[in-house]
Amino acid sequence: xxxxxxxxxxxxxxxxxxxxxxxxxxDVWIRxxxxxxxxxxxxxxxxKNDPDKRDVFARTxxxxxxxxxxxxxxxxxxDSVTALRKKxxxxxxxxxxxxxxxxxxxxxxxxxxxAKN
Numbered sequence: 001x002x003x004x005x006x007x008x009x010x011x012x013x014x015x016x017x018x019x020x021x022x023x024x025x026x027d028v029w030i031r032x033x034x035x036x037x038x039x040x041x042x043x044x045x046x047x048k049n050d051p052d053k054r055d056v057f058a059r060t061x062x063x064x065x066x067x068x069x070x071x072x073x074x075x076x077x078x079d080s081v082t083a084l085r086k087k088x089x090x091x092x093x094x095x096x097x098x099x100x101x102x103x104x105x106x107x108x109x110x111x112x113x114x115a116k117n
Contacts, residue, residue, distance in 0.1 A: 016070060019098050023091050028073065030098045031066045038103065057096045058084040064099040 002010075016031045033041070041063050045056065058081045062074045074080045084092070099105070 015102070016066065016068070017098055017102060018068070019095055021091050021094070023088050027068075028095060029066045029068055029070075030064045030095060030102055031070055032102050033063060037063060055081060055085070057092050058082075060099050060105070061092060061095045064103065065095060 014032045014034060016029045019028050019030055021028050041059060044059055059076075061084060062072075062076050062080055065073045067073060074084065
């Protein structure tokens with residue numbers, strides 16, 4: 001008989017969700033981050049005195065956007081952040097909101113609070 005701990009560790013608890021992005025002509029999958037990835041994302045903001053909201057949206061999408069197999073779509077580099085920030089706000093907000101919901105991140109207006117934690 002499996003212990004509760006074994007069942008928890010064996011659980012597939014990192015689902016992905018397909019988000020249609022007709023503006024880009026593709027579907028983007030958003031994945032649930034694991035605990036390490038969420039802390040890494042929070043740490044990326046912690047070093048900034050005044051986090052830029054544009055970075056919050058772009059970095060959240062970079063951390064969670066993937067293909068249907070879970071492979072990341074973007075490299076986590078300053079160039080990727082800058083390039084993604086220049087894309088459609090409507091699409092970025094759509095992807096961000098799905099990532100926020102799937103990862104238990106607060107409302108869009110309070111996301112810069114990540115940097116203060």
